[in-house]
Amino acid sequence: MDKLxxxxxxxxxxxxxxxxxxxxxxxIHIPTLCYHKSLTPYGACRICVVETxxxxxxxxxxxxxxxxxxxxxxxxxxxxxxxxxxxxxxxLAEAPEAEEIKELAAEYGVEKTRFRPRKEKRNKKCIMxxxxxxxxxxxxxxxxxxxxxxxxxxxxxxxxxxxxxVCTTCGACAFVCPTGAIDLKALSDxxxxxxxxxxxxxxxxxxxxxxxxxxxxxxxxxxxxxxxxYFKTGGCRVCETVCGPQAVDYxxxxxxxxxxxxxxxxxxxxxxxxxxxxGEYGYGKYPDVIDGLAFERLLxxxxxxxxxxxxxxxxxxxxxxxxxxxxxxxxxxxxCPHCSKICCMYTAKHALxxxxxxxxxxxxxxxxxxxxxxxxxxEFYHRVSEQEGVPYIRGKVSKVFPDGDKLMVWGVDTLTAKxxxxxxxxxxxxxAMVPSQDSQKLFSILKLATDKDGFLSEAHPKLRPVESIISxxxxxxxAQGPRDIPETVAQASGAASKVIGLFxxxxxxxxxxxxxxxxxxxxxxxxxxxxxPYDAREFxxxxxxxxxxxxxxxxxxxxxxxxxxxATQQKNLTDDQIRQMVKAVLGE
Amino acid sequence: xxxxKIICFVCKWCTYAGAxxxxxxxxxxxxxxxxxxxxxxxxxxxxxxxxxxxxxADGVFVGxxxxxxxxxxxxxxxxxxxxxxxxxxxxxxxxxxxxxxxxWISAAEGKRFAELMNEFAQQxxxxxxxxxxxxxxGQDGGSAKREKED
Numbered sequence: 001m002d003k004l005x006x007x008x009x010x011x012x013x014x015x016x017x018x019x020x021x022x023x024x025x026x027x028i029h030i031p032t033l034c035y036h037k038s039l040t041p042y043g044a045c046r047i048c049v050v051e052t053x054x055x056x057x058x059x060x061x062x063x064x065x066x067x068x069x070x071x072x073x074x075x076x077x078x079x080x081x082x083x084x085x086x087x088x089x090x091x092l093a094e095a096p097e098a099e100e101i102k103e104l105a106a107e108y109g110v111e112k113t114r115f116r117p118r119k120e121k122r123n124k125k126c127i128m129x130x131x132x133x134x135x136x137x138x139x140x141x142x143x144x145x146x147x148x149x150x151x152x153x154x155x156x157x158x159x160x161x162x163x164x165x166v167c168t169t170c171g172a173c174a175f176v177c178p179t180g181a182i183d184l185k186a187l188s189d190x191x192x193x194x195x196x197x198x199x200x201x202x203x204x205x206x207x208x209x210x211x212x213x214x215x216x217x218x219x220x221x222x223x224x225x226x227x228x229x230y231f232k233t234g235g236c237r238v239c240e241t242v243c244g245p246q247a248v249d250y251x252x253x254x255x256x257x258x259x260x261x262x263x264x265x266x267x268x269x270x271x272x273x274x275x276x277x278x279g280e281y282g283y284g285k286y287p288d289v290i291d292g293l294a295f296e297r298l299l300x301x302x303x304x305x306x307x308x309x310x311x312x313x314x315x316x317x318x319x320x321x322x323x324x325x326x327x328x329x330x331x332x333x334x335x336c337p338h339c340s341k342i343c344c345m346y347t348a349k350h351a352l353x354x355x356x357x358x359x360x361x362x363x364x365x366x367x368x369x370x371x372x373x374x375x376x377x378x379e380f381y382h383r384v385s386e387q388e389g390v391p392y393i394r395g396k397v398s399k400v401f402p403d404g405d406k407l408m409v410w411g412v413d414t415l416t417a418k419x420x421x422x423x424x425x426x427x428x429x430x431x432a433m434v435p436s437q438d439s440q441k442l443f444s445i446l447k448l449a450t451d452k453d454g455f456l457s458e459a460h461p462k463l464r465p466v467e468s469i470i471s472x473x474x475x476x477x478x479a480q481g482p483r484d485i486p487e488t489v490a491q492a493s494g495a496a497s498k499v500i501g502l503f504x505x506x507x508x509x510x511x512x513x514x515x516x517x518x519x520x521x522x523x524x525x526x527x528x529x530x531x532x533p534y535d536a537r538e539f540x541x542x543x544x545x546x547x548x549x550x551x552x553x554x555x556x557x558x559x560x561x562x563x564x565x566x567a568t569q570q571k572n573l574t575d576d577q578i579r580q581m582v583k584a585v586l587g588e
Numbered sequence: 589x590x591x592x593k594i595i596c597f598v599c600k601w602c603t604y605a606g607a608x609x610x611x612x613x614x615x616x617x618x619x620x621x622x623x624x625x626x627x628x629x630x631x632x633x634x635x636x637x638x639x640x641x642x643x644x645a646d647g648v649f650v651g652x653x654x655x656x657x658x659x660x661x662x663x664x665x666x667x668x669x670x671x672x673x674x675x676x677x678x679x680x681x682x683x684x685x686x687x688x689x690x691x692w693i694s695a696a697e698g699k700r701f702a703e704l705m706n707e708f709a710q711q712x713x714x715x716x717x718x719x720x721x722x723x724x725x726g727q728d729g730g731s732a733k734r735e736k737e738d
Binding site: 447449452469513531533554555556557558560561570573575578579581582583585586587 | 593595622624626627628630631632633635636639640643644645656658659660661662663666670
């Protein structure tokens with residue numbers, strides 16, 4: 001095998017690889033600009049130039065295109081450095097406004113260029129490496145941009161310098177550009193829309209391949225099929241080329257997994273009241289009206305602003321923040337009649353954290369009642385309202401509207417019966433908790449009863465709070481009603497213990513009143529199957545009759561009444577027993 | 589004074605629990621109605637109502653959960669449909685309007701249960717005893733037939 005020595009390190013390289021690839025595997029740094037793993041090497045920028053020595057002959061080659069074979073390679077020799085300096089001097093003239101080039105040049109001690117910049121060149125950041133053009137054509141398969149003209153008039157542009165229909169504003173060109181020279185808005189008249197991060201409540205953007213949130217289980221990236229270029233046009237596949245362990249699989253599909261289980265814990269959580277529903281607060285209309293979850297992200301050190309409180313519209317630090325509690329909650333006339341329960345505490349926390357982050361900031365809290373039902377909650381509220389001096393204004397906000405770069409908040413203080421006007425920089429709404437989106441569909445599939453607000457109903461409000469009416473189904477978390485973290489943990493533990501309790505029994509117990517079918521009378525008409533709310537009945541094809549699954553039967557008796565042939569009866573509550581009861585009541 | 593005999597077919601989860609609450613709240617109400625507990629009002633077969641009238645009941649009261657609150661999801665809707673239709677059948681049999689009444693009473697409505705019991709008893713009292721006498725064979729013939737059935 002041929003031996004290759006790179007900067008004194010001896011290796012036996014794979015002849016299909018380039019010097020650059022081998023050097024990177026060895027941890028040797030070679031600067032690159034026009035190189036991208038998903039593209040065939042092109043050697044346009046020449047910055048990756050290295051000195052190759054073979055049989056005593058020294059030559060200069062671009063590492064990205066030169067195959068790794070026998071000989072010696074020096075990546076940092078005097079010759080190489082001298083050449084890179086010249087290349088950088090040329091690039092400084094070509095792209096005088098490119099910060100990345102200036103930095104790289106400074107690394108090599110190149111401060112000035114002796115070359116004259118092209119006067120006609122429009123894009124003062126572009127180094128003409130062509131990476132964007134190649135990505136657009138070779139990888140994404142669009143070919144929406146290209147080089148026009150030659151020599152001193154050469155530029156990167158869409159054909160005929162007009163907006164191209166082919167361009168989908170996917171952003172690949174801007175992403176790969178080493179000098180940030182691409183302005184998508186100049187290339188296309190289509191709306192450039194970053195993919196907004198759902199976890200960051202649309203306050204930041206996220207890539208197409210992403211991990212939904214840091215604690216996601218399983219903690220592996222997913223491809224957003226809706227935005228992925230590969231799933232739209234078949235192009236791109238960049239993620240596949242950069243993934244070392246080859247873990248990207250485009251063939252993966254949503255699949256239906258069937259499992260036989262003994263119990264189901266329903267913990268579908270909550271959503272906040274939809275944006276459009278809170279018109280008077282301008283929620284969804286004004287960018288600086290946000291909800292509590294978004295403010296939580298602003299406060300988070302791992303959030304979009306790294307924990308600095310900045311308002312979404314212009315990134316300024318808000319000096320006056322109005323917190324509106326019960327935004328949608330406890331409002332039976334218009335929104336939700338229920339109390340969302342967690343807002344009083346998180347609003348107090350938010351106000352406290354805001355004061356600690358922005359020392360000259362002033363929070364205001366509008367409230368109807370402060371409900372501090374929980375251990376040490378009342379003390380915390382007192383700390384915020386008295387020690388920290390956060391003003392609590394008892395009353396509702398009637399309107400939020402923009403006034404210059406401020407938001408005017410109109411409200412009322414019902415304790416002094418005076419109108420309150422606050423010119424705020426940011427408005428944070430404690431939006432109502434509602435059952436999570438689409439959960440109603442799931443509940444109707446599972447045949448779980450819900451209350452008037454759409455939350456799951458428990459079997460008994462006091463004595464069986466974690467069980468559903470239907471045996472085998474257990475409830476946990478805010479799918480059952482608004483609740484905070486400690487309560488959710490307690491309830492989830494309760495539900496888990498109930499499941500274990502169910503499984504540890506030798507035999508399953510059941511109410512004595514269940515439906516039973518007289519096999520001789522049943523005609524197999526299946527009317528009872530359609531009235532059974534629990535799927536406790538199934539048709540026995542062999543015998544041509546309907547059978548009852550006694551474990552699923554909850555004993556409502558609707559099937560008994562529906563049965564046209566009188567074949568169905570309820571054990572321990574037969575028609576005859578009912579007749580005897582009537583007789584006993586009426587005497588004779 | 590005429591004291592009507594009333595049979596109340598009630599569901600276990602709402603109306604019966606409401607009646608229980610009326611009792612534990614120590615409310616005084618008309619003793620004419622006697623509850624027969626079903627798991628769900630949808631267990632009530634219209635035939636049961638006929639038996640009650642045939643046996644000599646002057647009124648039949650049916651109690652279920654409020655719409656949407658049924659312990660068995662939609663049993664009370666089934667009851668509603670059945671009773672609505674059955675009211676018409678009863679009319680054809682010659683029974684006065686108001687002998688059969690369907691009400692939704694929740695477990696929390698003990699007071700309402702008591703009020704409805706009073707109201708319904710008063711309603712039946714005003715209607716007077718149920719007369720099925722126009723039937724051939726009369727009351728006695730009917731009784732004889734019933735003995736056989738029982």
